Amino acid sequence: MSVLTLAIPSKGRLMEAAAERLARAGLAIERLGAKRGYRGRLAGLDTVEVAFLSASEIAQKLKDGKVDLGITGADLLHETIAPGDPSTKILLGLGFGPANVVVAVPECWLDVASMADLDEVSESFYERHGRRLRVATKYHNLTRRFFAEKGVTGYRIVESLGATEGAPAAGLAEIIVDITTTGSTLAANHLKILDDGVILKSTAVFAATRAASTDPRAARIAAALESANPT
Amino acid sequence: MAGKSRPEREALERQNATIMALFERAGFDHIAPDILQPADIFLERSGEDIRARTFVFTDPSGAEMCLRPDLTVPACRYHLSHAARADHEARYCYCGPAFRFPDETLSPQEFTQVGLEWFAAPQPAAAEARILKLAISALEAAGLTKFRVTLGDLGLFSALLADTEMPERWRRRLGHHFWRPAAFRELLDSFCAGHSRSRTSISDLVDRVSQGAVLTTVEAELDARKLPLVGGREVAEIAERLEGKAADRREAPLSRDKAQRLNAYLAIAGEAAAVAKDFAGVGGAGRFSAAREHFDRRLFEMEELGLNPRRFRFAATFGREIEYYTGFTFQIEADTASGPVAVAGGGRYDNLLADMGSPLPVPAMGCAIHTDRLKAVLA
Numbered sequence: 001m002s003v004l005t006l007a008i009p010s011k012g013r014l015m016e017a018a019a020e021r022l023a024r025a026g027l028a029i030e031r032l033g034a035k036r037g038y039r040g041r042l043a044g045l046d047t048v049e050v051a052f053l054s055a056s057e058i059a060q061k062l063k064d065g066k067v068d069l070g071i072t073g074a075d076l077l078h079e080t081i082a083p084g085d086p087s088t089k090i091l092l093g094l095g096f097g098p099a100n101v102v103v104a105v106p107e108c109w110l111d112v113a114s115m116a117d118l119d120e121v122s123e124s125f126y127e128r129h130g131r132r133l134r135v136a137t138k139y140h141n142l143t144r145r146f147f148a149e150k151g152v153t154g155y156r157i158v159e160s161l162g163a164t165e166g167a168p169a170a171g172l173a174e175i176i177v178d179i180t181t182t183g184s185t186l187a188a189n190h191l192k193i194l195d196d197g198v199i200l201k202s203t204a205v206f207a208a209t210r211a212a213s214t215d216p217r218a219a220r221i222a223a224a225l226e227s228a229n230p231t
Numbered sequence: 232m233a234g235k236s237r238p239e240r241e242a243l244e245r246q247n248a249t250i251m252a253l254f255e256r257a258g259f260d261h262i263a264p265d266i267l268q269p270a271d272i273f274l275e276r277s278g279e280d281i282r283a284r285t286f287v288f289t290d291p292s293g294a295e296m297c298l299r300p301d302l303t304v305p306a307c308r309y310h311l312s313h314a315a316r317a318d319h320e321a322r323y324c325y326c327g328p329a330f331r332f333p334d335e336t337l338s339p340q341e342f343t344q345v346g347l348e349w350f351a352a353p354q355p356a357a358a359e360a361r362i363l364k365l366a367i368s369a370l371e372a373a374g375l376t377k378f379r380v381t382l383g384d385l386g387l388f389s390a391l392l393a394d395t396e397m398p399e400r401w402r403r404r405l406g407h408h409f410w411r412p413a414a415f416r417e418l419l420d421s422f423c424a425g426h427s428r429s430r431t432s433i434s435d436l437v438d439r440v441s442q443g444a445v446l447t448t449v450e451a452e453l454d455a456r457k458l459p460l461v462g463g464r465e466v467a468e469i470a471e472r473l474e475g476k477a478a479d480r481r482e483a484p485l486s487r488d489k490a491q492r493l494n495a496y497l498a499i500a501g502e503a504a505a506v507a508k509d510f511a512g513v514g515g516a517g518r519f520s521a522a523r524e525h526f527d528r529r530l531f532e533m534e535e536l537g538l539n540p541r542r543f544r545f546a547a548t549f550g551r552e553i554e555y556y557t558g559f560t561f562q563i564e565a566d567t568a569s570g571p572v573a574v575a576g577g578g579r580y581d582n583l584l585a586d587m588g589s590p591l592p593v594p595a596m597g598c599a600i601h602t603d604r605l606k607a608v609l610a
Contacts, residue, residue: 106462108453111472113431121464121472123407128468132275144283151414155279174462190458195432 003049004217007061007070010038010052014204017096018071025224048217062088068212069221075101075179075202079139089213090205091222095229097204099181101142103197106168106175107190114195115150118175122154125174136160136173139199143177146199165189243343243606247326250345250369250600257365259324259347264305266328270295272304276555276586284332298330303597306348307584317584318591320351326602339603345369346577346599350584356525359559359579359596360532366563366575366598367538374609375574377566380542382503383549383578384526385409386558387510390518391496395489397422398482400475405493412548419493422485433476441477446470496547503543504530529559550578557581559596565608572608575600 008029009015019029022042029050031040040050051067058072059080065087071094081088105112112121122133133155137143140157147155158173165185167173179202180186183193206225208218235243255261270287274295286298299305306323314321324347333340347365352358363380370378388409392402401422408415440448449470453460460466492513499509510523530540550560560578564571577598584593 106458106460107456108458108460109462109464109469110433110436110449110452111469111476113433119407120404123403124468124472125464129463132279135279144279147279151408151411153279156274157279157282168461169459171461171463174464190461192432 003047004068004212004215005049005051006042006221007051007053007058007067007072009055009058009072012055014055014071014073014097015052017204018094021094021096021225021228024230025221025228027221027224042221045217045220048221059088062207062209065209065211067209068215069206069208069218071204071206073097073099073179073202074205075099075139075142075200077205077207078200078202079142082141083145086210088207088209090207091213091218092206092226094204094206094225097202099179099202100198101139101177101179101200101202102186102193103146103199104165104176104178104180104186104191104193107192112194115147115152115197118194119150119152119154122152126154132156133175134158134173135175135177136164136167137177138164139177139179142199146177150196165191243602246373246606246609247343247345247602249372250602251324251326253369253372254324254345254347254365257322259322259349262306262309262323262325263327264299264302264309264325266299266305267296268299268305268308270297272308272587273297273300276304276583286330286332300331301329301599302327302344302346303348303580303583303599304587306346306597307587307595310348310350311584311587311589314350316591317589318351318593320349320353322350323348342601342603344599345602346597348595348597350593350595352594352596355579355594356528357532357535359529360536360538362577362596362598363533363561364536364538366561366577366600369600370563370565370575370605373605375565375605378574379544379564379566379571381549381562381564382543382545383547383556383560384522384545384558385550385556385560386579387519387522387526388496388547389557390522391493391513394517394519395493397485397489398478400479401485416494419485419490423487423490425484433473437473437476437480440470440473441480445474445477449473498547500546500548501544502541503545504540506545555580555583561598565605567608572604573601574605574608 008018022029027042027044029040030043033039038052042048042050053061055072056076058070059077061067062070063081077090105118112118125133135143135155135157137157138160143157160167164176164178166189167176168191169189176191177199186193206222212218251261273281273285281300285300288296290296302325306325310321311317326343326345328341329344330341349358349362392406404418405415408418436452446467449466496513499506507527533540550556556578558579558581561576562573563575565574575598577596579596581594584595
């Protein structure tokens with residue numbers, strides 16, 4: 001039987017929660033080699049290899065078929081894999097790591113409550129200032145899809161790799177699309193979420209490539225993870 | 232298949248040389264606009280959507296560049312940098328590659344576009360007819376015999392909207408949403424229904440602003456909540472929009488008659504020479520009747536050039552999806568065994584050069600032919 005590769009986030013809360021859930025499901029991760037090695041295997045499933053990757057890499061590797069199974073955030077998966085793309089299937093929502101991808105604008109924009117307001121502001125901003133509104137985000141595809149769906153076109157995306165919420169105060173962008181759990185970082189930066197500005201409610205998911213999604217080992221891991229769900 | 236073989240390349244070049252010879256004989260100057268373009272012009276004008284269809288990259292100095300997704304904007308840039316005066320008449324034609332990330336299956340990402348642009352043409356209606364005639368002649372010279380022509384005229388709708396009595400704010404918003412039919416209908420309905428229906432997170436503030444002294448209210452609110460002014464908009468700008476929202480509430484709903492007239496116009500479609508009676512049914516004086524005269528004049532000019540408008544179809548909503556057109560628009564589709572295939576299109580775009588920095592307004596129009604598709608259709 002060929003070996004399946006399961007990709008797990010290599011650090012952070014997502015990694016801890018994934019490891020804990022797997023252990024509770026009776027599939028504890030055993031790291032191979034040095035203590036901080038980037039390979040491992042699942043106890044009791046010796047034909048499944050574990051690869052520790054950055055959470056954002058996992059979606060891309062699933063899409064490219066470089067790994068067979070993966071645990072990562074739904075936000076990253078949806079950013080990388082377009083709706084209707086058959087290359088990857090979500091097998092199970094894991095419930096941990098809840099966070100929303102949202103559109104947030106400066107709180108001082110007292111006249112803006114909705115995406116429709118933002119659309120109007122984008123037009124008047126262009127007329128008044130001669131340039132487009134800038135959206136700081138690392139979620140280019142989610143932003144583009146959501147804005148198009150809401151009919152907002154007069155904006156530009158500026159790349160943001162860290163501390164996105166600081167971009168408006170730093171004058172690098174006017175609005176942001178970012179992930180938030182409690183909204184407190186947004187509030188601290190005087191940003192507010194639009195009434196209809198939730199793009200995605202994200203949690204961690206267990207996903208598989210199309211080929212691996214029908215593998216009995218994928219089903220076994222999914223079943224184990226589901227039965228180990230504390231709620 | 233990667234690349235073209237010698238016979239394929241020669242056949243395409245022969246076809247395109249025939250078309251270019253025709254354009255040059257008609258007095259169009261054969262230029263070669265840049266293939267590499269600053270991405271800014273495309274992104275600023277069309278917004279972020281175009282990035283998803285365009286090959287954008289950074290040059291070694293960090294500037295954002297793109298492979299041109301079409302040749303109209305590059306030809307405009309050529310004109311602005313070469314012409315002694317932007318508003319002097321100029322006629323250009325070109326033949327070269329354009330690049331688009333394919334949005335439909337089988338559409339190539341690299342293709343050869345032939346086209347022409349005509350700036351500051353003296354007789355608008357005659358020039359519009361002439362552009363259509365040239366596009367049709369070019370396709371016929373290449374060997375196309377079976378095709379259908381669809382016409383549109385965004386000037387008619389702008390005129391009707393301008394004639395319809397309503398607050399200028401509403402008119403601007405409807406004009407903006409013309410490009411998105413579903414949003415347009417929703418907005419029109421909301422104007423008819425009156426504005427008090429749904430409450431949002433800013434409704435309370437709009438209530439307070441309605442009492443008057445908008446600017447003071449907004450400043451007091453920002454102070455009280457200790458909100459720093461980030462995001463590049465001034466307090467006056469924010470206050471102005473709130474005032475508009477408050478005014479919307481006081482406004483009487485738009486009469487169903489007026490909305491009905493706009494919708495009746497948008498529903499018009501049929502043989503180009505016969506839709507005049509439908510325009511009459513929409514009624515309207517002022518600007519709309521002037522736009523109708525322009526439409527009739529253009530039909531007359533088409534006939535003068537030997538075209539038969541009874542063979543063309545008019546649709547009021549045609550041209551809705553391409554945001555830079557401002558007046559006459561057309562599309563030519565080849566009839567093939569597997570259905571119609573769009574091979575050429577064009578129209579009037581009077582605001583583009585000013586948007587790109589021309590100090591003077593420059594009326595402009597043009598057309599483009601998708602030569603690879605044409606070749607495939609004729610094979």
